Amino acid sequence: MAGADQESSEHAGFDGARARMRLRVPSVAERVAEELRYQLAEGFLVPGSKLTEATIAEDLGVSRNTVREAFAELAGERLLLRQPNKGVYVATLEAGDIHDVYTVRRAIEVSSIRAGGSPERIAAVRAAVEEGKRAAAADDNEGLGSANQHFHGAIVALAESNRLDTIMAQILAEMRLYFHKATMNAHFYSDWLAENEQICAALEAGHLEEAGDLLLAYLNRSEQQQTAIHGD
Amino acid sequence: MAGADQESSEHAGFDGARARMRLRVPSVAERVAEELRYQLAEGFLVPGSKLTEATIAEDLGVSRNTVREAFAELAGERLLLRQPNKGVYVATLEAGDIHDVYTVRRAIEVSSIRAGGSPERIAAVRAAVEEGKRAAAADDNEGLGSANQHFHGAIVALAESNRLDTIMAQILAEMRLYFHKATMNAHFYSDWLAENEQICAALEAGHLEEAGDLLLAYLNRSEQQQTAIHGD
């Protein structure tokens, strides 16, 4: 799941006709999960810290059972770690996790871009690139980060696969948690702004092999950088 | 999640030294989820059928809340579909789902095999091939199916990524559910037995490009076949 769309059948998109006319009232458990996801992404909850059921239940004014349901969901997304009879903890970066995450990203991002995509989807990639440029011009470090996430999300969206989108959304949520603002300096953002432009241009020109190679190179370098900062 | 390993840090494998000396006593909720997973894989619960909380709770002799936790887990794995205020149903094949699933498989399987793997991991692939041959010789249709799943699981395991393993395990569970024994005749199995041998041989010889191409061709053809049977 992961905050992503969950319209069962057709792929989420500008689905013009036949909109889901369903007043979506998220259940309490879902809202709790959403709130926790937010706090995790925002850095209020740092990796390793413990989440006590009773405390969270009281803070949010919900039942302990409901909190448990939310915990289960977030544990499934690897954002929380459940240790039986001990408690749930905010996930921490274990040895090999960085490589693990980037292995998934290489698999799904490169495969998606190599298969190309519809003009609309490509336009979405372009939009993310421009979003990044605007954020850079405005010196909006926050915006730069999310623009980059939109860029990579848009690349995966090229494949028009709900499942891949969900997987990518989860991976990005993990990265937000682990590589939080605090740990990333502006230095990082300088490089890939131009690089995203290059990748996008290659994609638009139909040079899919080249686009894939560029993207792969970026991911490899990014993994190296992250590994250099956080151990192993 | 997904019956797969969840030893946090190092990748599951023949981890000789430092074994987890932890008496793993699965919680009740986990056992309920396991039982349901089993019934889903075995075909006792057919796609589309409804699962009533109270009924399952009584059948398994557990509390309704516990059943709910198990439901949440399986819904996260896409094996069950939760419809708010209506109930949970065994997931059904929606339009585009076949393509969706195969898109994921192409991404992670091909990427994994193209990156090669350690001799031990390659040996595991070989073992799955031989397992298939033995099942074929014994006319064991059941065994043929799981041998094939082991084969593709072993290919993904080449990448040594817990996350990819988990994703693959979920996808395979979905396929067991959708393309159940009932729907697959022996005809299917005849082809890929030889093909798996070919792929494995290419892998062992270090011809990774070729192995990837063969695997990709197989997946494309398999998708076509499945699409031909179950509509779009």
Place this chain on the structure above:
DNA sequence: TCTGCTGGATTGTTCAACAATCCAGCGATC
């Protein structure tokens, strides 16, 4: 035939309780 209501069934959520488990602290022993 269609509309609108109504009652029963099921889900969503809460609450309170208890068993199982863990952990920190504290003596007792060597």
Place this chain on the structure above:
DNA sequence: GATCGCTGGATTGTTGAACAATCCAGCAGA
């Protein structure tokens, strides 16, 4: 002084019961 074993408190795991919210099938009436 270090190790061992115990004990008490805190937290999780699970249950059962309750109630509100929601849905659905069936039925009455136009």
